[in-house]
Amino acid sequence: MKSVWRPCATLVVILIWTTLFLSGCYDLREVNDMNIVTGIGLDEAENGMVRVTLQLVNPNNVPSAAGGQGSGRAFLTRTVEARSVEQAVNKFSEVVPHFLYLSHNTLVVFGDAYAKHGLSRAFDYFERSRFFRRNQLFVVAQGEARDVLAASTTPEPLNSFGVRFLVEQTARRARLLDSEQLSVLKAYLSVSKSPVMALIDVRDGRLRVAGAALFREGTMVGTLTPNEMEALSLLRSGRGEISVSIPCPTSAADTNTSLQIDSWRRNMRSSFVGQRLHLEIQLTVSGEIERLCPGGQLNKQVLRSVQREGEAIIQRRLRTVIEKLQSDGSDAGGFGQWMFQNHPGWWREHGADWSDIFQHADVSCAVQLQIRRAGLSSNAPEVMVNEVDKAPKAGRGEDIP
Amino acid sequence: MFHKRKGKKMRHMSLSLESNSQYGSLGGAELGPDSPVPDTLSAMAQSIQEDWDRCADLQTRIVDVRGTKVLLVWIRGSVNLSRLELSVLTPLTEIYRERPRLEHIQWALRSCRLNPLRTRREVNQMIADGGVVLYVDGASVALSVDSGDAPGRSVDKAENEPTLYGPQEGFVESLDVNLALLRKRIRSPHLKVESRRVGEYSHSEVSIVYVDNIVKPQLVEEARRRISGLSVDTMSDIYKLMELVTDVPKTVFPMVEETERPDRVVGGLMQGRIALMVDGAPSCFMVPVQFVTLLASADDYYMNFILTLFIRLLRHMAFWLSLLLPSLYVALLTYNQDLMPTPLLISVASQHRGIPLPTVLEALVMMVSFELLREAGLRLPRAVGQSVSIVGTLIIGDAAVRAGLVSAGMVIVVAATGMASFALPVYGFVNPNRQLQYLFVLVAGLFGLVGIVTLGYLLVVHLVSLRSFGVPYMGPIAPLNFHDLKDTFVRAPWYAMDRRPEQMETVNPRRGRTRRPGPTKQSTGENP
Structure with a gap:
């Protein structure tokens, strides 16, 4: 029996070992072959088209202790127009070398024109796609989303991180509500159906929080000031x-x-x-x-x-x-x-x-x-001082009778 | 019928083999090893010459003691000549009786330890052991004189298991000295030492050491059985014995606990384990062993038990890090980038720009370089070894990064892995990890985290299936024994460890009855 089993066992082991290499590392992605997307902007274009702007990290220009030079901009933006968001994202493979890596996207900016036409189409894409994290920040641009994504957020080198910091620190002071995808979608799917998103404005190439955008069933209906x-x-x-x-x-x-x-x-x-x-x-x-x-x-x-x-x-x-x-x-x-x-x-x-x-x-x-x-x-500081504590009147240029 | 006869023949062969392994084959070719000692000096001299033919280090000397010829035989270098002269030759010259007989000579040498040797085998064994054989012409027995002084070093620091606290003595290459080091710590007749000879040519003494009113008797019986079944040429170190008495030969994990520290052996004996020692080996090993025992250091028992918790946890972490760190790095960089924080990914991506090798190859290259460096530093003479280390470190650490061959992150990961492996207290754990990590890196390069998890699962299955002399290797974690957990990730205070490990099934489970220390009510003046 042993003599029959031994070759069989050897064969099985060889087959199992061979199958290891049959995978051919099909989904292997090296970090230096990827474009890390940190921000996505959606704008309304003409003829019912959507203009998608991607913010891509330029790792060599990110200032860091690891050797980033920080001489140029830490990110670059690329824009493509298509009939839908997903078509546009796919189209980027024709205009940007290296494949897009969407899992680290942290910011989604909707242009106000796009938001006024309804975000339901975009919500479904971001909820359904398995590439996106659910903690990305949803904001509305007062104007075009691509302008927000291209603006400087000095001293934060990466624009999307800068926007996130701005929104989060404003929300901490209750001048904004939580604008992350998870919260926005929760509000959108609740019976009130009225999510609120941060509103970002670009003035002189710099960003500022302009307030919040009000929605009704996925459509932007108005804005609120921070107050x-x-x-x-x-x-x-x-x-x-x-x-x-x-x-x-x-x-x-x-x-x-x-x-x-x-x-x-x-x-x-x-x-x-x-x-x-x-x-x-x-x-x-x-x-x-x-x-x-x-x-x-x-x-x-x-x-x-x-x-x-x-x-x-x-x-x-x-x-x-x-x-x-x-x-x-x-x-x-x-x-x-x-x-x-x-x-x-x-x-x-x-x-x-x-x-x-x-x-x-x-x-x-x-x-x-x-x-x-x-x-x-318990009192204002002036109350603590009385006449007795003051210098003699003679010292203050007054004549003493 | 044929089978029956064949079986008989086999049994006869195995018997003769066993007897050979126990006593060796040093006897003469014609008369056989068990033939009695010849009754004349010339015949004795001739038989020794025959047996020890072409042995240049054999020394024979015939002394005429007032008409009686006395033959002295020994091996050069194994005998202390001045002691021989003082205890044997001088007393012989002081015999004034004409033609003294064996009993007279025995009386003259009464200060020496003399043993009668009745067969040629015994005579040859004594010579080989480094003793002096004395034969008086016409006697029916030879005498062994204990003046052996085999070369060896004195007791020194335990080089391979250094500790900050506690005793520093380590075992040496002499079994007698090593046993004395144990006796120094356990001054009780309950410390038993059973010795037997193993090795057809080496006739090495192998000792089973245990404390008879603690250890489970079946464990000692099992050790006796495994050692008596050995048939080898030589047994000059414990590593051969380790491999021959282990439960599972086909595993990379150490199935015995090797140590060169007598205090560690004493600790093991008190837990109900047994130690196996070989003459000529500067260390011994203890069985049964458990995974958690191998991550305990002697220092843990000398320092504060609260501080031990952190160090032990660190060591457990170091074990898994040294096994998994490079593979996790490869998996994260090659397949599962979404699990990294974004700033870290950006930093890693900037480091990887322009590196020609895929991450998995980069890792393998670095790991091989590191191993080469380690081997080179280990094998070369110390002075050269240091310069190799410096050059290697410069090349691997700095030049390779500057040349854009490898990334700085990879250097950090490989160095951290090396450091984690050096933090393991038992060197027997370092080697399995440094070999298994290649397998993990390969699987990480092929399948990412899924591969690591699968291989890790197989590894855990393998670990829990191991037994060391019948005791589960992963105990007391699997199977879980709450009582024995007192000395695993934590080291409970001594007053709480009042019982020996239950999984050792000792005959005397109680270790002590010391109460928790602290002031009593009387001493503080409080009313009881």
Whole structure:
């Protein structure tokens, strides 16, 4: 038996060993044969075409300790027009040597014209393609996406990283909402269907965050300024750094009391007056005093007045943004989602008309501000100085009788 | 019928072989090895001359002691001549009796250890062992005089297993000295040493060392059985013995724990293991062995047990790094670039611009160069070896990168792999890893991470299937034994390790009953 089995076993081992090499390394990709794509821009072109701009890393020009020279630009952009995004991406193989490597893409910029025509087509491509990571940042350009991708973001050498830093650090201060693909798609697929994306503007070749783009069912319907974005952030429970300025009673223009809001909680109640929806928003915010009016003394009365005025200002800002949302028909505050979760029976009957119901809803807000800490000193520095501490009058050029 | 007869013949042959292996074939051709010692001096001298024909280092000397001729035989170099002169020749000259007989001479040499040798085989064995054979004309036995002084070095530092703390002594090439080093540490009659001769020509002494009221008796029996079945020409080192008594010869992983430190052997004996020692070998090995034991260093037992945790984890990491690091690098750079952080990918891409070789070949070239460098540094004389290392390091580290042949990242990876392999406490682990890493790199180059995972899976299957003298190699991790985990990734404090490893199935599982140290309530003045 042994003599029969041994050649068979040898043959099997040889066959298995040979199959190892039959793969021929078919999907082997060397790093020096690839173009690392870090940004994609989509713009509306003429005749229903789409203009796709790719931002490719030029590794030798990326300044690094590993030997990058950093003499030229760290990236280059290439543009192709086609009937669809996927056709355009495929077409790049005809214009750029080395194959495209999309897995490290970190930024997708939609031109505002493209965004106004609807992003559903692009969303499906980015969700379906297995090459893209789901944490890429979605932003809208105020103008053309290719201008955003070509702009300088010094001191960050790579434009897409620079844009990402800008958006992320702005979002940390609650002046933007999370604009990553995963969050945007989650908002898009929720019952409110109103994602919000960062809006980027190019001025004099430099980038700046211009606010946010509002969407309704994948179509851009309006924009919000960063200040309005702060109010929108307040409409969703969360944390951040929101600054509220309360003008001082004195007339000086740039003097005010500053509050730094760092956490807030939203409660809602709904009722119906006839067919009209009435939403009551109860917002509890807490924060610290960042600056007091010159000569201010933080006593009980002042504290209460700061509290009252702060509540009134926040309330005004909330009202403004809610009116804007209603006029644009974008439920970026997530009210629909709240109704869906809290009144599922009602939603089953009226959910289909939510956009219309929200636009005509009566939304009221009440704000309760809690001032937590007054900082290290309870008074403005001027209060600490009195006449006794001052130098003798003779020393200040006055005659002593 | 034919088969039956053949079987008988075979059995007879195996018996004769076994007897040969045990006693050697040094006997004379005509009379046979077991024939008694000749009864005249001339016949004795002749028989020795026949047996030791063409052995220039054999020394024979006939001394006339007041009319009785005495023959002295020894091997040059193995005998301390001044001791021979002092303990044998001088007492012989002081015999005043005319024609002294054997018993008179024995009385005169009473300060020496004398043993009677009755057969020619015994006589030849004693000469070969480096003893002095003394034959008195007309006697029916020869005498062995213990004045052997085989050349050898004195006890020195353990060069291959240095530690910062603890004793520094290492074994030497003499079995007696090595056993004495163990006896110095275990001063108890329970430390047993069973010796037997192995090797048809070398007649080397192989000892099984164990503590009889700790070790599992079947383990000692198994060791006896494996050693008694050996039939070899020579057995001058432990490596041959290792290979011949192991459970699984076809594995690259060490199936025994080799050491040259007596303290480590003592630790092993106290765990219920046995040590096998060979005369002439400067190290010994212990069985059974487990994977985790091989990643423990003697230092772990001398330093604070809390600090040991980090070092042990580092060593476990070093083992897997030395095996997998180059292959992971190749897989990430060739197939799975999406798993790298973007800045790292950009940095690697910039390093790889213009490098002519694919990453897998680049890795293989670097690894081979590194191995060459290591071998060259190891084999050459120390003075030359250092210069080779410097030149090699310059070429591999700097010039190759500047010339654009390899990337700086690859140099770092290969160097880190080498460093990780040097961090392993047992050298027996270094070699398997440095060979297996080629296989992993090849598979990474062909299949990427999928290949590494598959081969890693096969490796783990192989590891868990191994047994060392019946004890699972991957124990106490697989099969899991919570109690034995006290001395694996962590080294529990001594007061907590009050029991010996359960997987060794010792007859005395209790190691001690020391309480956790600390002040008692009485000493702190608290009321009980």
